[in-house]
Amino acid sequence: MPRDASELARRLARDAEAVCRHYLPNGRRQCRYWTVGDVRNTAGRSTFVRLSGPESGPGAAGHWTDAASAEYGDLLDVIRESCGFIDFRDVADEARRFLSLPRAEPRRTPKPVRTPVPAGSPEAAQRLIAMSQPIRRTLVETYLCNRGIKAVHDAGALRFHPRCYYRPDDSSPTEIRPAMIAAVTDLSGAITGAHRTWLAPDGFGKAPVDTPRRAMGHLLGHGVRFGVVDDVMAAGEGIETMLSLRTILPTLPMVAALSANHLAALLFPPTLRRLYVARDRDSAGDAAMASLGRRAEATGIEMLGLSSRFNDLNEDILELGIDEFRASVRQQLVPQDVARFMSLATAVTG
Numbered sequence: 001m002p003r004d005a006s007e008l009a010r011r012l013a014r015d016a017e018a019v020c021r022h023y024l025p026n027g028r029r030q031c032r033y034w035t036v037g038d039v040r041n042t043a044g045r046s047t048f049v050r051l052s053g054p055e056s057g058p059g060a061a062g063h064w065t066d067a068a069s070a071e072y073g074d075l076l077d078v079i080r081e082s083c084g085f086i087d088f089r090d091v092a093d094e095a096r097r098f099l100s101l102p103r104a105e106p107r108r109t110p111k112p113v114r115t116p117v118p119a120g121s122p123e124a125a126q127r128l129i130a131m132s133q134p135i136r137r138t139l140v141e142t143y144l145c146n147r148g149i150k151a152v153h154d155a156g157a158l159r160f161h162p163r164c165y166y167r168p169d170d171s172s173p174t175e176i177r178p179a180m181i182a183a184v185t186d187l188s189g190a191i192t193g194a195h196r197t198w199l200a201p202d203g204f205g206k207a208p209v210d211t212p213r214r215a216m217g218h219l220l221g222h223g224v225r226f227g228v229v230d231d232v233m234a235a236g237e238g239i240e241t242m243l244s245l246r247t248i249l250p251t252l253p254m255v256a257a258l259s260a261n262h263l264a265a266l267l268f269p270p271t272l273r274r275l276y277v278a279r280d281r282d283s284a285g286d287a288a289m290a291s292l293g294r295r296a297e298a299t300g301i302e303m304l305g306l307s308s309r310f311n312d313l314n315e316d317i318l319e320l321g322i323d324e325f326r327a328s329v330r331q332q333l334v335p336q337d338v339a340r341f342m343s344l345a346t347a348v349t350g
Contacts, residue, residue: 005076005088006056008095012075013062016051019075022098023082024049038066039073039081040139042202049078069137084162084178086133125184125194125217132159132181140180142203148317149243153250154226157183158239166198168210177207182224182239184217184258187269193217195224195239195258215258221267227253229269232337234306235292236278237263237285240314245278245306247317248326252276252341260284264291268299274334278306278313306332 012019020027020034026043027036032052037044046068053061062075079098080091096102117123135141135152138160144152152158164179177198184193195215198207206212224239226246234254236242242256257263260280264287268275275296279285289305296303306329308316317325330342 005092008092008099009062009074009076010055011099011101012079012095013055013060016049016062016075019062019078019098020049020051023078038069039064039071039078041082049075071137086131086162120216122192122217126191128161128164128194128196128216129159129181129183129191132161135160135180138162139178139199139203143180143197143199143205144240144243146204147240147244147314148322149240149247149314151247152226152243153246157185157224157226159183161196164196164198166207166209175209177209178203179207180239182256184215184219184222185225186222187267189225191217192222193219197239219258219262220265221262223255223257223262223266225253225255227251229253229272231271231273232276232340233269233272233274234276234278235263235266236306236313237280237288238312238314241278241280241312244314244317244325245329247322248329249341252337260288264288266292268296268301272301274302274304274337276304276306276333278308280312281308281310304332304334 017029017034024034024036024039024041026041027034029051032050034049034051035045036042036047038047047064047066049064050059050061053059055061063072064078065072076091076095079085079094083094085091085094117127135155135158140158140160159181161179161181163176164181166175166177178201179199180197182195183191184195186192193216196213198209198212200207223235226242230253232252234242234245234252235257237257237260239256242254246254255266257266277289277292279289293303306313309328310316310319316328320328330338333342
């Protein structure tokens with residue numbers, strides 16, 4: 001029985017076309033290759049899986065290359081990505097199942113007992129974040145890019161979960177969908193909650209469900225943070241709103257409070273001296289801005305609004321384009337912050 005990854009990969013490569021037909025059904029055979037959008041089974045033709053060749057080395061059967069992203073790998077990677085696995089043990093078990101081989105012998109060390117935690121609690125949020133993976137080369141990057149956010153600076157607050165539970169209501173069965181996971185933290189950086197945005201299977205938009213966004217844990221006063229605050233910070237409601245601003249101000253610390261009510265209750269870092277607020281153009285955004293302004297004034301913090309031309313800054317970047325969006329924000333910053341943050345942003349984003 002094969003026990004290591006290389007032997008499993010070799011056995012899969014002996015029947016590479018069958019593997020591709022099973023795990024990458026959105027692709028098709030073209031001469032000696034199976035072509036598909038990517039190894040997550042996206043429709044397209046940028047990924048090429050070699051169907052024949054030697055067992056190892058250059059040109060080996062089962063090796064694949066994604067011409068769009070420069071990713072490459074073998075058929076075990078295909079199984080991992082197409083099935084959304086994280087743990088290699090799950091990948092190996094699935095490969096053995098496909099090859100009709102016995103499962104690996106159970107580990108001799110006992111599995112740790114996981115103590116149940118209340119649903120929606122900070123502990124449940126921490127577990128969800130720990131089970132998620134970095135967003136690089138995942139549906140999260142596809143989703144954000146489609147929202148005009150080409151790069152995420154300090155993306156540690158964002159994670160990807162390929163099989164996140166979604167339940168429409170208490171009487172409905174649980175569904176499994178890919179999701180963008182955002183860590184909600186307090187001023188010390190401790191995780192107090194999590195925010196989930198369920199995504200469409202191809203990453204182009206949110207999932208077609210009634211409530212594609214949900215939060216869990218303790219949110220009041222906290223938020224999804226990008227960068228470490230010194231004396232200047234920006235705050236707003238939505239994650240996409242703040243990431244849009246961050247595309248042109250990548251060194252300005254920011255926080256997404258996730259709703260207008262939570263924005264109004266946001267706690268201020270002790271070193272904060274100036275706060276930019278990216279408010280949404282609606283009555284709830286106006287109320288949050290007014291409440292936050294009163295609190296900021298009481299603590300000696302200068303607060304300035306960042307107005308959008310459309311409903312929010314994410315819509316601005318989509319409708320205006322990066323250059324006009326940058327110009328619109330630039331004229332709303334104080335001169336020293338233009339020099340401090342915007343000049344570097346121009347060099348970074350081009």
